[in-house]
Amino acid sequence: MAQPVVQTIHRDPSLFYWILVPITVVMILTGILRHYAMILLQSAPKKQGVKDIRQTRSLMRGVNLRNNASVLTRPSFESRKNYLVPAYQDGTFLAEPEKRGQPRANPMSDPAAMEGMMGMMKNQVVMMVPQTLIMGWINAFFSGFVILKLPFPLTPQFKSMLQSGVGTRDLDVRWVSSLSFYFLCLFGLQPVYNFILGSNNSASQVSQQMAQMNPGAGITAMDPNQDPDKLFLSEAENLEVTELRSILEGIEGRILEQLR
Template sequence: MADGTEQAMFLDPAIRDWVLFPITVIMVLVGVFRHQLTILMTGEPPKPEPKDIRQGKALMRGQILAQNNSYIPLAAFAERKKYLCAAYEEGTYLKNKAQKEQGAANLMADPKNMEVMMDGMKKQMMGIVPQTLIMGWIQFFFSGFILIKLPFPLGVRFKQMLQSGIMTPNMDVRWVSSLSWYFINLFGLRGVFSLILGGENSADGTRDMTAMSTMGAMGQQPGQPQDFNKQFLSMKDNLSIVYHEWDLENIEQRVLVKYGKQARLFKSSRK
């Protein structure tokens, strides 16, 4: 309250029994049903071909070398950089060297990728449709309900997040509306689903939201093929400008100087 007094509000126990518990239980059941339905409709994901794995590992090898170059001597780094830059330039690790100058392959031309695209669309639909139906159900039947009061204090900025759909500027921030309780369960049931279904489950709706937002920020469409030739050439340019500085340079003298066994008689950029 504005005068600092405690707000005294008492909720009907029927709200707990017929609104709070049903929303939580239904969201758990829908998540379990969605996981089982995803397994039945999509089946096991297809195994990648060895050449596809080789492309990704070759790109990762260049990234690891660029990030951890200081752990190997200059001669070893120079040899690895020379080899990888030549391999990236010649397209040694490309799956199909004939398409080096043609850019990314057309995903629709490969029948094997059609099933992957359909599985991705099925997973997205099974994530969007249940969440949309649950939100509509809550807004239609339980709009304007106050369900629970959080036992810890919160700042005023949490009011819009915890009291969605309720226009009460003077209500304590700790009170949670029905629509906000839906979002709390959406992001908070991840541990419950991991305990029931395992870590790699399809019941968590936040993964789909994160994937869709990531693809939207990158301007990438679902199922869009990667142009590994461009990525290899970009990694080649990155490796060519990497500045190498070995972490173990003069390590013996630096250890002796650190423990006072020897005076500093060498020049080093590291202390």
Template sequence: MSPDLVLDPSLKVWVLLPISAVMILVGILRSYVTNLLQPLPKVSKWRDVREQQQLQKARLFRGNSHVLVSKKEFLNRQAYLYEALTSGKYLKNAVKQNKDQMPNPLSDPNASDAMFNMLKSNAANFIPQTVIMWWINYFFAGFIIMRLPFPLTLRFKSMLQQGIDTPDLDVRWVSSLSWYFVTLLGLQSVFSLILSSSNAVQVIQQQMPAQMGMPGQPDMAKVFAAEGESLQVAQFKSSTDSIEDRILDSYKL
């Protein structure tokens, strides 16, 4: 069966190639724009660091107190850590404004920062897509631009012939809008070839929704108090108890 349609060869030069080239160029541009929009790494505040590390220290003490040899050492340290935790001298904000009220996540500058960053990366993703789609729809609406060299089943019709309403047309003909979709989804490997590998990773990353920070952190004063309580009930058992016998046993003496 001879093809029932004859495509103008200038379609290839003036439609197919421009769409592909624009898609690639926009993709590269987008990856650089996202790079620029990436938030700068932040220096953590020393009060935050101290709060976190002191809390972690108390937790580690509970887990690792077996390294101490005598109970006296354990009790000394336990009393000191309990005092440090409950007196609140390592808390980030020493004075709490209102204890019962959950802090509003929208008023917290750190939380809104995270949301704004997410918005930025999403904008870099969907704005160029909207613009290109508008451009294709405006100039090349209803164009058939190529014919696939292999036959396909009818199921592919909706994928390959978007924007043209001809139910009897062979599935092998591809419309301009469909070509746009195919390139949008299929250019990932081309980008990883053109861009260096680390940039390509970011292209993939930005297509996933950015992780949002947990809004509303727990009240640290309460966390400290709870840790202090579990510290108080901690039991002491040294790993060096009867170690002499253990060693002698293991060497059969």
């Protein structure tokens, strides 16, 4: 049986010193730079006024009452319900009661919302600019170089991933081109940043993009784009239909059964 021919390419050792090492070092340094740039650009979260805090937390109180109503006896639940439901319906807790019923202002004209969008834009720029620059740099100086050989065989499907920039059809997949090495670094350096900068760094752009993809991951008590009055009204309705089943009902029997 014929053994597959092992391709041997004699690489100049200076390829290692002048391409592989510089790309790696530059990538790591860019990550660190990005981390500090993000810290610099981060604006402190806007302080909520007393009334905004009251609005959010009063709504949470209603949610708590609905979820944990079972710890109460009936009279105490009723008294709370009778207080909260009319208050919600009348908009007692609203931060801006005079704006009740008016349609929400266009987010574009609201300076606070604009600020948030600007912050997002800034992050995007910090992410995109270095990435573009480095890719351009690699393309200009190192395109077409084969700089390392993987120690394990791979199927031909990896060819496009590992040999971008090298248009040789018969080259073994194990050879990696400089541009592909850049991509490997881009996606694989997170542990290195974790080691250097601590675990919650903002050096890697991959994790940033992940976070942007599902913004619902962080639990927000109140979406700023929603009308608080509507939220209060729907919560009032929820409270109205809440059925109380007190956990204290028949507890003596449960205890006696459990511990006897």
